[in-house]
Amino acid sequence: MKIAFTAKGTKWDSMMDPRFGRTKFILIYDEEKDELTTFDNRSIEGEAHGAGPKTAQKLFELNPDILITGNGPGGNAATVLEKTGMEIYIGAGETTIKEAFQAYKKDGLKKF
Amino acid sequence: MKIAIASGKGGTGKTTLSTNLAAYLAEHEEVVLVDLDVEEPNSGLFIKGDLVHTEEKFKMTPEWIEDKCSLCGICQEVCNFHALIQLGTQIMVFPELCHGCYACSELCPTNALPMTPKKMGNLKHFQIGNLSFVESRLDIGEEQAVPLISQTQKYIEKHFQKNTIKLFDSPPGTSCPVIEATKDANFVILVTEPTPFGLHDLSLAVDTIRELKKNFGVVINRFGIGNNDVIDYCKKEKIPILAKIPNSRKAAELYSHGALIYNEIPEIKQQLENIKNYILKLGERGRR
Numbered sequence: 212m213k214i215a216f217t218a219k220g221t222k223w224d225s226m227m228d229p230r231f232g233r234t235k236f237i238l239i240y241d242e243e244k245d246e247l248t249t250f251d252n253r254s255i256e257g258e259a260h261g262a263g264p265k266t267a268q269k270l271f272e273l274n275p276d277i278l279i280t281g282n283g284p285g286g287n288a289a290t291v292l293e294k295t296g297m298e299i300y301i302g303a304g305e306t307t308i309k310e311a312f313q314a315y316k317k318d319g320l321k322k323f
Numbered sequence: 324m325k326i327a328i329a330s331g332k333g334g335t336g337k338t339t340l341s342t343n344l345a346a347y348l349a350e351h352e353e354v355v356l357v358d359l360d361v362e363e364p365n366s367g368l369f370i371k372g373d374l375v376h377t378e379e380k381f382k383m384t385p386e387w388i389e390d391k392c393s394l395c396g397i398c399q400e401v402c403n404f405h406a407l408i409q410l411g412t413q414i415m416v417f418p419e420l421c422h423g424c425y426a427c428s429e430l431c432p433t434n435a436l437p438m439t440p441k442k443m444g445n446l447k448h449f450q451i452g453n454l455s456f457v458e459s460r461l462d463i464g465e466e467q468a469v470p471l472i473s474q475t476q477k478y479i480e481k482h483f484q485k486n487t488i489k490l491f492d493s494p495p496g497t498s499c500p501v502i503e504a505t506k507d508a509n510f511v512i513l514v515t516e517p518t519p520f521g522l523h524d525l526s527l528a529v530d531t532i533r534e535l536k537k538n539f540g541v542v543i544n545r546f547g548i549g550n551n552d553v554i555d556y557c558k559k560e561k562i563p564i565l566a567k568i569p570n571s572r573k574a575a576e577l578y579s580h581g582a583l584i585y586n587e588i589p590e591i592k593q594q595l596e597n598i599k600n601y602i603l604k605l606g607e608r609g610r611r
Contacts, residue, residue, distance in 0.1 A: 261405025261420045268408045287417050294410055 212242045215275035221249040229281025229304025232262035263288030299323035325489045327508035331528030333495035335514045336544035341492035342369040343585045347595045349454035353487045358458035359504040360494040361471045372451030381440035382470040384418040391435035398427035419466045468500040497531040511539040518549035545570040566594035
């Protein structure tokens, strides 16, 4: 399973980014390889419009099975993510990546 | 003569000034009042006239034709607003994000993105004596005010004489809709209230209007509350204060009933007279 997180940093103990479209980083944890890779999304700060669909498009390319985020994607981004078929879990905006992952494993997050 | 009435801060009295000034000027002049606050037009609460014309307004957005598309990706590269994105073998279009610039449509090598009309709102034109009143209203769910503001101004351009006094009741704030509503004006009236909040947002509005290189002046509404900082600021910045509309409970009561206030409160009528003289002088100077 590949699991994506919206994050403010690039480490397991970095904080989650509660925002979807304007998240600073996207972290992908590959469970089989036990490997955490990062994707820098900070260029989105310069975009006045359409951050949601743009970030959703990146996720489409990264193609994880699961997305864990905070507030949840907005309407436009959700339309894109729907096409990808990935499962989305929300409500992990105020924790570290590690805590968000543990909460997901314990079924502690809300499905979007 | 085009005069935009703007403010920075919301609730300072743009509509109160616009409607009263329009009605007052229309006692002797040909006037059209245009409500460009298309997200929440409310001049119509105070100006009642006969509906003479109504039309639906459309904005143009691209529609993706799958069979024609070569999936080259040019469209998503040229779109500044990410209103269309490529997902594998599919192009998704988000009409709400589209600014109708035609770039994707024009640059598509296979004509797979024809622009098609999408309804965004309605325009209504009323008449009462010398006063014409035009308001546009954005449909619920539409996110962009600018295309409707722009089309409303085109309507005014087409249907009114050059010497008609045109008053544009603008949206609050300092973002794109305000710029669209004020950019063609010969003069901008910034309405403020004499409070710290009023001054803060006035200074933002002044920065915006200066950036647009517009001639402008300030009207202080609810004069008598707050402090003197707005006056000091205008002095320091050499901004003319066209009028000080006194704070008045009676004005608020009339307003709450959807009535015009200037005929009931002589002090306010006097302030409108000051603005009128200023505007008419500007008009003369413009003709010379």
